[in-house]
Amino acid sequence: MNCDRLAALLTCHNRKLLTLACLQALFHQELKGKLTIDVYLVDDGSTDDTAEAVAQSYPQVKILKGDGSLFWNGGTRLAFAEAIKDDYDYYLWLNNDTLLYPNALSHLLETFDHLRDQGEHRAIVAGSTCDPQTKAPTYGGVMRRSRWRPLKFDLLEPGESPQRCDTINGNCVLIPRAVVQVVGNLEPAFTHYAGDWDYGLRAQRQGCTLWVAPGYVGTCSQNYKPGSEADESVALGEGLKKIGQPKGLPVKEQVLHPFWEWKIFAQRHGGLLWPLYWLIPYRRLLGISLIGGSEKKAE
Incomplete structure (x- = not known):
């Protein structure tokens, strides 16, 4: 039986406890099929011994070093570039403050399999997250507000079946090999924000489709709260x-x-x-x- 291979891509600057909790949830996924998971973690100049703690608790994680100037897009891009060398079946963008539910990966993969059976061989699948306390939606797939506001996006609340979206938040995203072969890596012009939106929009232009998986795959607090x-x-x-x-x-x-x-x-x-x-x-x-x-x- 063939065993699919997935590369999980994370980047962090400090936040040691969150990073360890994220990895614990990732390594304790309840998988229904054969899947190996390799983790590529960019430690972008952490000063709280994040890399050392990860190496001690999860020695199988491939740790890449940054100097503190990479931020999300730069760090994820570095991890992505390293993982692409090994030509994985799937790539998973995962924020280090996202805690996956035990069935999250199986759910994303099943959603992709369903879409592939419908002829969507180049489908990117975003997993939606909610606030751990309020359960309000925080990240996932987004839709353009209108044709007159093409750069204004609203979060799409997940439903009971996969939904098309215009682009994606990078907190939890499953990207199959067929997409990477066409779109490649994240755009180096971006440092922190907009790289995930840009990737999704570029993917659409190149014949890929973007979807939001049904329901929620985990929790992630909103980093910026309006009214703060x-x-x-x-x-x-x-x-x-x-x-x-x-x-x-x-x-x-x-x-x-x-x-x-x-x-x-x-x-x-x-x-x-x-x-x-x-x-x-x-x-x-x-x-x-x-x-x-x-x-x-x-x-």
Whole structure:
């Protein structure tokens, strides 16, 4: 009997306990068929002994070193490149703060098998996650809000059967070999955000399809919560500095991506009106700054 091979790709910067918990859930999956799992973990300059703890608890994990500048896209891209050399049947993007349910991998693979039987041989399958406390959906597949907002995406709540989506959050994604042979690796132009969305949109252009698996495959807290302290008024100069950093600037309902990375994304996926869509998100930063400045003058 043939044994399928899967490469799980993770990247981390500190968060030792979360990383260990993620790996524990991954290595305790209840698998229905023959499957071997190899884990590629990029330790991106951790200072809390994450790599040492992983090596001690899970010596089978292949640990790759970063210098702290890779972030999610760069780290996952490095792990992906290393795994592609061994030509796996499947690749799994997995955030190190995602805790998989025991049947998560079997569920993703069964969803892919079902889609393949329907003729979808190049199907990417996103696994949806929910908040561990509230059970509210946090990550998974996303849909464009409208044809007039091609760069604005809304999370698609999973249903009882696989659903098409426009692109994906990278927290838990199953990618078969047939997709990788066409699309390849993540785009190096992105550092932290937008690389997962870009991959899904590029995959669609190259004849692949994107799907959300039924139900939830695990839990993952939302890294950015609208209404948090990060939403408070920010000076324009400080805001511009922050959106030049890899993680951008959280404001209200979104995160402002690094300015030039967002330009690449808009140019690639925004159509003829991409300059407008590129600049729209930053109007909020200017508005917040002006309002904040006016309030300070009135005090």
